[in-house]
Amino acid sequence: MDNEVHDLIGVGIGPFNLSLAALLEDLYEVKSIFFDKKSHFEWHPGMLIVGTRLQVPFMADLVTLADPTNQYSFLNYLAKENRLYPFYFLQRLDIPRREYNDYCQWVANELENCLFGKKVVGLEYIQQEEIFLVKVQDIHTKETMNYKGRNLVLGTGSVPVIPESMKGLPAEDVFHTSEFLDRQKRCREAKSITVIGSGQSAAEVFRELLKEQMDHHYRLNWITRSRSFLSMEESKLSVEQFSPDYVNYFYQFSQEQKDKIFASQDLLYKGISSHTITDIYNLLYEHSVSGEEVDVRLQVLTEVKGIQAKGNEYEILCNQWQQNKEFIHESEVVIVGTGYRPYIPEFIENIKTYIHWDDQGRYRVEADYRLRLDIPNQIYVHSGISHSHGVGSTNLGLAVHRNKVIINHLTGREVFPIYDKNVFQNFDAETF
Ligand SMILES: Cc1cc2nc3c(=O)[nH]c(=O)nc-3n(C[C@H](O)[C@H](O)[C@H](O)COP(=O)(O)OP(=O)(O)OC[C@H]3O[C@@H](n4cnc5c(N)ncnc54)[C@H](O)[C@@H]3O)c2cc1C
Incomplete structure (x- = not known):
């Protein structure tokens, strides 16, 4: 047992809590500690494909949008690595995804309040002392230790989604895009590979496979249920929906209205970046003039109903839903690009009764990112809040804004000023 009572205990050290830990470092009034079950910081390692880029400008680093003078800015990382000049001459805002990961690793290594290789396995609330008891297991020794905290912050991320009809098959042949780099050798x-889905991850995997196809000579197929390989909405005015202003606007609606609005915003986060589509088209075009036998097929309007093993291959049962025509497609490897979903972590089981839930089993979340609770302590939350705070909840830049709000609430003072008007357009009729 660690007898110190922390003001804040963080579970999970992805970018969202790492940003919070970095912003808290010089704030001596808040004693914080963060745990992650991984042995070191890693950001979606299976998708750190060379050539992939962050979908937000580098200014959405861990601290800049809260405090550009903070020592953990991306520019200071470059300075410490003596890479400022190459970056200056690069003249790009969208940094490589591998570089963002490296930058976060640098920050994580600098921060003393971030402990890795520590899995949170249980949580209790001690009513007499008004504290949480967080049970943490060391992933190597398996020893557990209890930590005391007045408040918690959950940043446990999301998990890959594989539809039931595609589960239970050998993992080396049928796998999620999140495992792509681990299975690239396979x-x-x-002899044949099929990518299912047409989101950004599926497109990046398809592009990488297309690049390598001439060297490895597999048949390459891409199947999507969508009516087209749709582009993400990326115009400057569209992305203003990833602003604090839009979060505030969205938050005021009833849950029923929020669910309707969210369902209509698919293309802000589900489509494919236009530069990825351009790369793919350019590669397809180049392949078409190579004179070599290159076998690539792209199929839209087609839902995959199930997959079953047949000899060394898999039969993929497909339905072209517009024509209502079923067909079977065979492939040796199947890569499932069906996205991610938030989840309620198991370790909160013992405190579930203190939390308010909606009729769909989702947290009820206050505007300042606190779970609605029956106890005086706070549980702030980063993950699984798209239903309450909207489409920008998983956006890296908005996470920094969220951390400003959390820190101001936690300290009870305005550590970071929060501005009402940050973008050109109005969402709310009253402010027009
Ligand atoms: C491939 C990919 C690319 C993306 N690119 C962008 C982008 O360019 N721009 C953008 O704005 N957004 C992007 N996103 C969306 C979002 O920014 C990321 O998903 C981001 O990683 C979310 O951060 P997080 O801190 O919530 O969660 P995660 O990064 O998922 O981290 C959660 C952490 O919690 C830990 N954890 C879970 N349970 C426990 C436990 N019980 N005990 C201890 N630790 C635990 C996990 O080990 C993990 O390290 C991308 C998402 C994906 C999947």
């Missing part, structure tokens, strides 16, 4: 040995 892809290179395959």
